[in-house]
Amino acid sequence: MPMPEGSGRAALSARSRIYRYLYDAREFCTKQVLAVRCGVSMPTLYQNLNELMEAGLVRNTGEAQFTGGRRAQGLDIVPDARVALGVSVSEHELRLVAADLRLHELGFHSLPIDLPSRLPYNASAFASIIEDFIDEFSIDRGKLLGVGITVPGLLSADHTRLLVAPSLGMRDLSLSELIHSLPYPVRVENDGSASGHAEYFVRGRRGTMAYLSLENGVGGAVLMNGALCSGDNARGGEFGHICLEPGGRPCSCGKSGCLEAYCSVRRIEERFGVSLEAFFRGVERHRPDYESLLYDMLRHLAVAVHNIHMTLDCNVVLGGSLSEYLEPYLDILRGYVGALDAFSDNIDYVQLSRLRRHITPLGAALYFLRGFLTTV
Numbered sequence: 001m002p003m004p005e006g007s008g009r010a011a012l013s014a015r016s017r018i019y020r021y022l023y024d025a026r027e028f029c030t031k032q033v034l035a036v037r038c039g040v041s042m043p044t045l046y047q048n049l050n051e052l053m054e055a056g057l058v059r060n061t062g063e064a065q066f067t068g069g070r071r072a073q074g075l076d077i078v079p080d081a082r083v084a085l086g087v088s089v090s091e092h093e094l095r096l097v098a099a100d101l102r103l104h105e106l107g108f109h110s111l112p113i114d115l116p117s118r119l120p121y122n123a124s125a126f127a128s129i130i131e132d133f134i135d136e137f138s139i140d141r142g143k144l145l146g147v148g149i150t151v152p153g154l155l156s157a158d159h160t161r162l163l164v165a166p167s168l169g170m171r172d173l174s175l176s177e178l179i180h181s182l183p184y185p186v187r188v189e190n191d192g193s194a195s196g197h198a199e200y201f202v203r204g205r206r207g208t209m210a211y212l213s214l215e216n217g218v219g220g221a222v223l224m225n226g227a228l229c230s231g232d233n234a235r236g237g238e239f240g241h242i243c244l245e246p247g248g249r250p251c252s253c254g255k256s257g258c259l260e261a262y263c264s265v266r267r268i269e270e271r272f273g274v275s276l277e278a279f280f281r282g283v284e285r286h287r288p289d290y291e292s293l294l295y296d297m298l299r300h301l302a303v304a305v306h307n308i309h310m311t312l313d314c315n316v317v318l319g320g321s322l323s324e325y326l327e328p329y330l331d332i333l334r335g336y337v338g339a340l341d342a343f344s345d346n347i348d349y350v351q352l353s354r355l356r357r358h359i360t361p362l363g364a365a366l367y368f369l370r371g372f373l374t375t376v
Helices: 010-024 031-038 042-054 116-121 123-136 191-203 259-263 265-272 276-284 288-312 321-325 327-340 359-373
Strands: 058-066 071-077 083-089 093-099 105-112 144-151 161-165 170-174 186-190 208-214 218-224 315-319 350-352
Touching (some): 010 042, 010 071, 010 359, 031 042, 042 058, 083 123, 093 123, 093 359, 105 123, 144 191, 186 191, 186 359, 191 315, 208 321, 218 259, 259 265, 259 288, 265 276, 276 288, 288 315, 288 327, 315 321
Parallel strands (some): 083 144, 144 186, 315 350
Antiparallel strands (some): 058 071, 083 093, 161 170
């Protein structure tokens, strides 16, 4: 139902409604449709559209559609009117991405690093990496909203200290120098939380979603109506340290039997010394030792997914680099989960991420993109 127009402060809300409708629209949109959907008069619509176009945020698409009378021109946002950068720090590399307002990737680069823990102590080198990336992809610095950085660990409430990152061997480390090394707004976020936000965003959904990130470390996030459920101590969604096997395999956190110890990319690398791509090629060729490890990982993953679903009663979405290779084995995983589920025969709640590539740096960039949308 169209929203009432109102006056005064509502003039700003009209601008916001118009922009958000265009942002969310995926079909051809005319001025007449826009006025009805946003509940504004044509004069109010024209005034706000002119302001949005002058600001470079909205454009005519150049397309025309026959509506029974004159051919109507379509409208859309300008996706690259603003840009955000995302940087993910992992055990062996930095991944950098530039994204437009619809989270479309404008550029990507990965950079191997031997010791991520040196980054906070060499902030100038980090800043140079960012500036070189901006130049490489000809990003307009005037359109840059900010730089999001993700780390595989727990952060302080103000996001300026890394409390603990087991997979990086880092604990109680100030990030202030790193944050202030850049002349742009900077936000540091947990990698699982950022990835979960990105997945929820591209799905355009409501309700609850559990996201499980399968990288060198294992993390995740729980989102309820788009809001992160982080718990009392900002540790919500740390699925990687659910204990699956008391006294089992040692974990990077110092305990044993954690999900991360059984279902991380690191387990494959430590066991066989090969890349994920090489490992799954071996599985496809039915190499027995590779297949044995994969099915053991899937069985343990099924236990974790089942426990998460029993607790939250929502879709459990698998993301991260490992998920890029799991599609041929999704039915097997669902079979393992189904054997544990006493209440449902429909195991479609076990899903793979729609953003399987570069989801973590995209999630880091999303923080600034979402922030911008609230200001239009």
